[in-house]
Amino acid sequence: MLDNPHIRNFRCFEDSKACGFELVNLMGGNTCLLKETEARMLLFGFELVRISQNWKGCGVFIKRWPKLLPLLAFLLSSMFSYSQQNVRVLYEKTDIGYDLIVDNDEVIEVSLTFQFVLTNIVSSLAEDEVAVVPAKTFSHKVATLLVIQPYLLNKFSYKYQCYYGNTNLTEFDSTYMYDLPYKKGNVFKVYQGYFGGFSHQNDYAVDFTMPIGTEIVAAREGIVVEVVEKNNRGCADESCVAFNNWVTVFHNDGTYAKYVHLDFKGANVKVGQRVNKGDLIGLSGNTGFSSGPHLHFEVNLPSIRCKNTLPTLFRIGDGSTAEFLQENHFYAKNY
Numbered sequence: 001m002l003d004n005p006h007i008r009n010f011r012c013f014e015d016s017k018a019c020g021f022e023l024v025n026l027m028g029g030n031t032c033l034l035k036e037t038e039a040r041m042l043l044f045g046f047e048l049v050r051i052s053q054n055w056k057g058c059g060v061f062i063k064r065w066p067k068l069l070p071l072l073a074f075l076l077s078s079m080f081s082y083s084q085q086n087v088r089v090l091y092e093k094t095d096i097g098y099d100l101i102v103d104n105d106e107v108i109e110v111s112l113t114f115q116f117v118l119t120n121i122v123s124s125l126a127e128d129e130v131a132v133v134p135a136k137t138f139s140h141k142v143a144t145l146l147v148i149q150p151y152l153l154n155k156f157s158y159k160y161q162c163y164y165g166n167t168n169l170t171e172f173d174s175t176y177m178y179d180l181p182y183k184k185g186n187v188f189k190v191y192q193g194y195f196g197g198f199s200h201q202n203d204y205a206v207d208f209t210m211p212i213g214t215e216i217v218a219a220r221e222g223i224v225v226e227v228v229e230k231n232n233r234g235c236a237d238e239s240c241v242a243f244n245n246w247v248t249v250f251h252n253d254g255t256y257a258k259y260v261h262l263d264f265k266g267a268n269v270k271v272g273q274r275v276n277k278g279d280l281i282g283l284s285g286n287t288g289f290s291s292g293p294h295l296h297f298e299v300n301l302p303s304i305r306c307k308n309t310l311p312t313l314f315r316i317g318d319g320s321t322a323e324f325l326q327e328n329h330f331y332a333k334n335y
């Protein structure tokens with residue numbers, strides 16, 4: 001059935017979580033597995049000569065017909081799981097080596113870092129140097145992989161990490177005055193503040209105690225980049241962090257806010273939507289790592305190191321003054 005010489009032997013990984021056809025890497029390194037449907041696609045004459053990372057740790061380099069790359073990227077994107085973001089990394093052969101190119105189908109810029117293993121190749125992008133790819137940008141070249149000795153064997157592989165936003169950013173608007181993330185007339189208590197002992201040990205984050213179903217509004221204008229609302233459970237243990245529901249809104253200074261623990265199907269916004277201050281984000285809940293109904297709010301500066309939360313000024317009372325919120329204080333919104 002499969003007469004492509006680079007595809008052989010149906011087998012499974014040791015843990016049996018995935019089965020597929022072995023794809024032989026002609027340039028050395030590991031073979032990897034392709035699902036049957038993916039293997040069939042490869043019979044349309046594409047010669048696969050390079051494998052690094054894609055589905056289950058495999059990657060695909062298409063040697064022939066590089067002009068078809070956007071089409072191939074589109075076809076392959078429906079089959080391979082590249083990363084959590086809608087971002088794809090591909091290679092293209094050139095006269096001097098390879099171009100490393102990125103398709104960013106996200107609504108904001110993304111930052112990527114690479115770790116290379118190179119033989120007879122030098123990369124224009126240094127290890128852990130950040131490559132920033134603008135929003136909705138395709139075939140964006142991030143590195144030249146230059147072959148040093150053209151007549152000797154060359155090979156390469158890489159891993160990459162991808163982050164929302166520009167992780168090179170150091171400047172942001174630290175004086176911005178956020179609105180409290182609930183509607184006028186409400187008053188809620190901050191039961192855990194910055195560096196709180198329950199779950200904020202390393203974060204500038206605030207938890208507002210509020211009943212499930214409370215309307216959450218945008219504290220600052222921006223563009224919605226993440227909406228997770230599929231989870232319907234929570235507990236007061238870190239093991240439940242995987243069940244968080246949240247919305248992420250990017251701000252025009254490059255920072256982003258996260259509105260966390262929203263109710264099951266409680267989001268009122270979609271990815272790519274622009275929101276103004278005060279627009280309905282969704283309904284609060286008690287999902288994920290949560291000890292009771294509340295909203296967790298934090299603002300981050302994009303970073304490749306770890307979470308990089310920021311202290312944020314909130315307008316309080318009638319809105320004429322702003323301050324950093326304190327644990328165990330109640331905050332009325334009368335504006």
Ligand SMILES: [Zn+2]
Nearest residue numbers: 205206207296
């Ligand atoms: Zn919290």
